[in-house]
């Protein structure tokens with residue numbers, strides 16, 4: 255349809271020259287919503303696409319901090335407050351040396367639609383810094399987090415913009431960020447989620463993204479007369495999302511056999527040793543290469559030894575593949591390997607981990623595909639439960655949080671299926687997620703006028 259290229263050109267010639275990840279995310283949404291636009295020309299008449307693809311506000315700030323030797327460091331900090339038609343801005347914060355405006359714009363853009371799909375009243379945002387937390391002392395992490403918060407605390411608020419976790423930002427960083435906000439404002443407002451429990455965090459938030467991913471995948475499979483029980487699963491990543499996906503896969507009787515980090519990959523055909531993995535990555539913050547010291551039959555492959563264009567995780571035959579590390583980690587060659595090995599379902603734990611070419615191959619080969627905007631939405635959904643517990647002072651048991659998470663994931667699946675039926679999409683859950691998310695946000699924008 256004509257509007258797709260016109261909008262892409264407007265974006266390219268506008269304020270996003272040179273963005274590649276944001277364009278990838280934008281194009282997917284624009285292509286997906288074609289059946290909706292055909293039925294509802296009012297979205298074009300009201301210029302909703304032009305309005306939705308530009309962030310409401312993009313903040314770029316300087317972060318100065320002192321390391322343990324009192325040497326000064328300067329990093330870039332960002333917060334993209336993309337859209338707040340449905341509620342206050344909500345989205346995580348990423349600390350990773352690769353962070354730049356393009357990455358955060360794509361993440362914030364995806365977050366708008368993901369958050370809308372949950373059915374909860376939150377807008378979309380993302381923030382972060384090019385700070386590298388690796389090999390920093392605890393005190394350096396604290397000083398950096400304090401400087402990050404001090405630089406932009408006056409742009410957020412419990413009903414304006416609420417931060418959360420993402421790559422490189424877990425309970426430790428959230429605690430320091432929260433502490434600094436409290437000191438600067440004298441308020442205990444819920445301006446960040448994924449807090450440690452003793453600071454008002456929610457039970458079940460740490461597990462929510464990984465558990466929600468498995469609940470969504472299992473719901474989808476059961477609807478088609480299948481199950482993950484007894485099936486070999488491959489997972490990439492070994493952070494918050496991957497670890498809790500592995501934990502829930504064990505709970506339901508599946509066999510997770512791989513994980514990876516930025517330096518290499520583990521294949522343990524007897525099933526990943528979860529306690530060892532947690533000890534290495536959560537307690538010791540160490541590299542996965544130490545895994546094989548204790549599990550002699552497992553294989554470790556260093557990233558530099560990967561076959562070019564391939565990746566060890568996706569070479570392993572599996573029933574279900576769960577990319578849970580980072581964007582564009584599963585490319586065309588990986589998809590070919592998975593298809594060759596007869597994979598039945600790919601479910602995205604990370605944000606946009608599958609490249610457009612790889613998605614095309616999965617679609618062509620009729621492989622079930624659970625897109626991130628739906629499949630990993632359990633994390634942000636439980637963040638909203640954390641916000642509501644903070645404001646009501648009524649705290650939920652882990653059983654109650656888990657029940658709410660299961661309900662939210664199954665409602666998302668039901669809503670996507672309805673959307674598929676309405677627009678004759680078959681099992682194209684990517685288009686369904688984009689249509690459902692776009693429609694909810696676009697309708698709210700129109701109701702609020704220009």
Ligand code: NDP
Pocket residue numbers: 419420421422423463491492493494495496514515516517578579580581603604605630631633634
């Ligand atoms: P963590 O920081 O806990 O873990 C990230 C993992 O991915 C680590 O194992 C890390 O390796 C690896 N990794 C990170 N960057 C790269 C890279 N460039 N190449 C290879 N490996 C990499 O983050 P999360 O588990 O929280 O996040 C993982 C993904 O899930 C991200 O896409 C995030 O946006 C998404 N997500 C997270 C949610 C949450 O609630 N935390 C919610 C929804 C989505 P190493 O250990 O070596 O650093």
Ligand code: 2IT
Pocket residue numbers: 344345346347368416417418419420447448605630631633634637
């Ligand atoms: O990508 C995501 O949904 C997250 N990183 C979680 C965001 C949040 O605010 O909990």
